[in-house]
Amino acid sequence: MNKHISALALSLLLSVIPFSGVNAAEKTIRIGTEGAYPPFNFFNADGKLAGFDVELAQALCDKMQTKCTFVAQDWDGIIPALLAGKYDVIVASMFITEKRKLKVDFSDPYQKSAMTFVIGKDSTLTDFSPEGMDGKIIGAQGSTTQGDFLNALYPNSDIRLYPTQDAVNLDLISGRIDAQVGDMIPMLDWTKKSTDGNCCTLAGEPITDPKYVGDGVGMALRQEDDELRLKLNEALAAVIADGTYKKINDKFFSVNILTLQ
């Protein structure tokens, strides 16, 4: 009986393998993104992925004249799923950090990176140093550079890590947390543009320590996929040069997020 099962399993496995050769010939690029990080990537009310990351990735694909499909993946598992091959590239506004570089390779930066504190408009907090935040409740999305930053530098604050950025925002609105640390651009966008973000405002100096924010925002690829990485870099340079990048940028943001000017 056991022999039969293992023979069956083996033949099933083997039957999968020949397909890989066929796939390689006309490969569509599978793009992984989170879908819970507006305005970069989110689900619209049609249940479709949308946002800056998605539109930029689509523009890059058009430039490379390849077909692309989008896959939503929770942030916690976004690198493991890339390594396992669920998709070929992560376009999810991921900071290029030393820690991540151990596992993946990054494209050239396609956004500048910085983090910021965000507080409620009625908040009296002015000192965002670790001493000033002693005993305060600070929220951030888990498994992010913000989380690492807080855990490393704010040992005396109550740090709460949420599964999504949306959840952090909800709790800042409700006042459950005294402050949150988020990426500069989405926080800028959220506080300035959305009605619910009206509650809150950026505070303190932008956090730009490269140890935590890295060298900008890049697309993450498996380390062996150098060919695709170079092609993406080329396409990125091309969409920046021909104004496509600016068009998409202006659709979502009031500042140029490549330079943060």
Next chain:
Amino acid sequence: MLELLITYAPKFFDGALMTLKLTFISVSIAALLSLPLAILRRSKNSALQLPIRLFVSFFRGTPLLAQLFLVYYGSGQFRLELTDLGLWWFFRDPLYCALFTFTLNSTAYQIEILRGALQAVSSGEIEAAVAIGMTRRLIYQKIILPHAYRIAFPALGNEVILMLKGGAIASVITLMDLMGRTRQAFSQTFDISVYFWAALFYLLITSAFVVAWRLLERRLTRHIDYHGVNNLPSTSSATMTGLNNAS
């Protein structure tokens, strides 16, 4: 694999403490609440009975995860109203929200367990007590409750385990229990073995509890002779399943 365990052991330990805290506080408060409610649930007055039935049905008919989200994020939407009522300090804290939700959930399950147990107390004993002139209070104290709790005992132990396992969702509202610590460790290492360690810890906790509960049961029922034991629901592993908890 061992290196990983050593690195993350203190965090796992913290997480396990949080898991135990969540479970035992909510199950204990629920134990206090469920008895009077179970007795009211048996009343013939439908004004008393109906709200309890609705409460039980709602908490047993919806996922704990949805209940937790409703209480935690839902209450956040009513911050001003809750502040006016002087309740915001309670709902502001994720630990209180989780304890609140888990307590209500466990209360619903325990009401059903006790209701069944109260029903199963033999009517002959109650009639005998009435016949010798015992007061209602005394009958509950000396006859009905000891019997009912002995009947309910295995199912109540089962409910503790279900809560312990169900509570593993607490990390979605930022509480770092054993499951939350595990997910955190996985997101830092991408090493699947953290999940195996977590599985081992959960198995240790649940098995230790099952053994302790059995010993406790044997001690509580040590005065009952063989024939008496025969009338009890079996304490074999079959009763530690979903069989009792939701029936």
Next chain:
Amino acid sequence: MQWYEYLSYGSTGWGDELLSGLVITLSLAAVTLPLGLALGLAVAAASVSSSKAARWGALGFTTVIRGLPELLSLFLIYHGVGMLINNTLKWLNPEADFFELSPFVAGVIALGLVFAGYAAEVLRGAWQALDRGQSEAGLSIGMSKLQVFFHIERPQILRLALPGLGNLWINLIKDTALVSVIALSDLMRMANIAVGSTKKPFLFFLTVCLMYWVICIGCEFCIAKMERRANRGIRTL
């Protein structure tokens, strides 16, 4: 916007997304049930078999499954089995394409194992409660073992196991909410997405609670009907 506009169909309302989530939730439960039941039956058979190894295997399986949080089983399957299959494929053929263990399949496997772990105990209990004299009587009047199982034992096991299995089915529907955590777009996850976009947590989480509640009450009603039917030959006091 009024609350009912949030729940309406179309590109501004979330009603259609919630319904599509509901379809996923229900199909997940419906696909899991037969698989879990079949596995549960096999484990129950092993637990009453004469082979010591089979009995120990069944005991180990049910103990582990029932001792682990459902969420943990789900993560173990989703991350663990996916990784295992891919590493095996890569080992067999370094050029192999990625094998996707979709959240749906991971959910079916994990929830199916959980269902089987509990169902095995329910079925074993029902089997052990059977009156042995009846099957002996069947054999003595010349029925085959298969006939005895089919005509005498099966209907009674079904009757005895039905309440327990009914509870497990309802637990299964509720447990499907956990797959939202591994990114399957079920009812629970759709509600989360809607909340992220609208910032109306109370409305959406209450709505999904009510949806689950209605489904569970409906199922309880059907199970009660099935129980009445299964018990129709039994004299009640």
